[in-house]
Amino acid sequence: MGNGGQANKPVGKVMVVGAGIAGVQASLDLANAGFYVHLVEKKSAIGGVMAQLDKTFPTNDCSMCIISPKLVECGRHLNIDILTLTEVEGIQGEPGNFHVDVLKKARGVDMSKCTGCGTCLEACPIRYEPQMPEMERMARTAYAKATDEDAVTAIINRHRDKVGNLLPVLLDINRQFNWLPRCALEHVADELRIPLAEILRVASFYNAFSLVPRGKYIVNVCMGTGCFVKGAPRLLDRLERELGIKHGQTTEDFMFSLELVRCIGCCALAPAMRVGDDTFGRLTPNMIPRILKSYVESYGIEEEEEAAG
């Protein structure tokens, strides 16, 4: 890639991979020093995590105030070629002469003409479809039944006149479906005239809500201090092994979801857990298979052996 110019002049082009704050800053420094920079970013926009943060550590400076001028500068810099939605597939060569293969994913938009006005985003009838995980797509089809929509409408009507009713509505929907289906939230946004973005912010803040489908029975392992010192972590180990999932996940047949709860207030009978609405106290890991079995027959099969002493 080098141009083989005079010895003292900067030569060649540089590729920066990853356009977070570090990548952006490096690109700017290099570009200002006279290098031509290819800035490669996997996501659809540059900025990375810092663009999502409120403040920076440890000085509490506003992070957008730091990064946004750099983003603009980066976008306008004639020495920087931004390659978004792009991934590096292979590198060959040696310092000064690299050959890099990149995969540029289709954006479906002519980048030279797009001004980023956002009109197409609003007009698109299937706005969220492309990024929706498979599981949610499934549940979305399931939710589309008229009864579900009626249930959500009934919930909204129950709380309509209250001030600050978003949380009660979300709690009831969460109870009804065991999670918050996207389309139910859209319905709430329409009915209560609250922007969907705000609803999602609230829904993702509180631990009780799930934005992905959960199983029929939610197994809440209490991780209160009382339970913790009395062996809750080992209870969790056992549950994870028996169910074949990690906490925060749901079994493939959508029977159990395994979650951690802060404290169910059963500390005197630690360690404790809750399955659906039932609370169990004074547990040992060896009691887990039998409890799971009492909910779903096919779980927790363990050889009922007690070897002779």
Add this chain to the structure above:
Amino acid sequence: MKITTLSQLEDLKRQGLTQTYPDKIKIMVGMATCGISAGADKVYTALEKKIAELGLDAVLEKTGCIGFCQREPLVDVIYPKQVRVSYEGVTPEKAEALVEALQTGEVFAENILCRIDQEDFLIEGKIRPYANPHPPALPGDIPTYEEVPFFKKQVKIALRNCGFIHPERIEEYIARGGYLALYKVLKEMTPEQVIEEVKASGLRGRGGAGFPTGLKWEFCRNAPGDMKYVICNADEGDPGAFMDRGILEGDPHAMLEGMAIGAYAMGAREGYIYCRAEYPLAIHRLEIAINQAEKLGLLGDNIFGTDFSFRVEIREGAGAFVCGEETALIASIEGKVGEPRPRPPYPAQSGLWGKPSNINNVKTWSHVAPIIMRGAKWYAKFGTKKSKGTTVFALVGKVNNTGLVEIPLGITLREMIFDIGGGIAGDRAFKAVQTGGPSGGCIPEQYLDTPVDYESLGALGSIMGSGGMIVMDDRDCMVDVAKYFIDFTKDESCGKCTPCREGTLRLMEMLEAITDGKGEEEDIEKLQDLSEMIIDSSLCGLGGTAPNPVLTTIKYFREEYEAHIWAKKCPARVCKALIVFHVDEDKCTGCTLCRKRCPVEAVEGVKKEAHRIIQEKCIKCGVCFDSCKFDAVIVE
């Protein structure tokens, strides 16, 4: 019927008394969440069935938790005109035997915890004795309620009715002096007098920070504005604490009455109870309580026929620890993300929907009615010079007697743990006691004689907190405990301010490295520096106290950190990366149990010969250790 006069209240009280203490046998099952998880619902069903089957003339009732959760399921029997007996650890089979004994007119003499000779009607300052405390059928050496070590040093003010009344019946609350205080306040006292009384009592916020309650009320009363709110914080987010649940499930009216009195004193007409969604039973019982009180005109419009109106609404939390912080709690009630905001302005000036608001904890509210009825002087008798009255602790962890205890402030940690708690379970060695939840600290043995009050615990680097008291023994790794709390605060940090969001994450990374055996020389100093920085620069109390568990464990258990970092050993044998399991060949009988139970087939050996653990396969789950009946599996 709406109650407007004292005689109507007295009528209801008489009705409540006959209901609470009927002329026939009354069986009460402790049915709070703790009791239910110990199997009280099965006991209740068994009792119900057996009573119907034998046609026993008895009343079967549910009640709240008397506090001694360790011995659940607890069943109390009132033998009419005789005595009340508490039974512990009742199984459905025992329950049937109990009914059979009662049917033959006997006193059931198994599983007795204690006999109750008299009941304390705290509000009126009366004792209600039972007619015949020593029926001949009762074995002679049964201790009375006051003699049981667990109850002996307790003074129950907030918990006065828990375990004695049916929490879903307002008459039973009134029978024990309920709503008399509200009547007195509305008919005889001015709001200023109420505030003076609460101020004089020395009551301080039982949520943890200990701000003088009367002063807080005064700020709210004096704040300009004609719409004011009172809020009850029942978002008990501290892990390892369940005092609020105990009160709400056992005696919801105690809190409601306190709130109504507070509302009158501050000039509020509306109140909110912010209760965490993890307590479905508490919410259910609160709903019933509010409904009943409204029907009788004890809440709602024109209470007791006066022009004072007070409506209460329950708002459920959705599982966010930071919502226990008052400004975050207010944001959450408003339906927003529960993030705290800087104070001032304090909620007393600008709270819920920008109006002056007062937030008190469930326990604080429950103390109000007794203070009004018995007077500030009476209340101030309990406690120390600066910390008056009693407070409720959830005594849990590695003690023999776990449960809810209400103690006068100022008794020592040693009395709490060894007298009330009955010492360490399994005769292990005491290592530390943790108070104040994730904001508190771990207190080591040398400070066991410290009195339990706001200042003394604060001086040790811990806090009183809302009332969790978790006892730890020599098998608890203090680095692991610190990691546990930081993991908690890291997850619960709302992310608004950086020191808390990023700082707790870095603390967590360092602690994880230490417990994984990758700790480095200067880690302890780094932890301390970072902790102090987080404390100094965080926006709210969550971040400002989050490093306390780290700082106190370093302060008092530095050698454990050093063992992890230098010797790569976990002295308590908890941290998986630093322990190995192996079999003591002399003790192993070759029973094969561990081999069968091992989830990863890491145990090899043939029957009747010593087994061996294959270290490469071992995932250190501890199943073999638990399974071995001969203590042949050793952890090092």
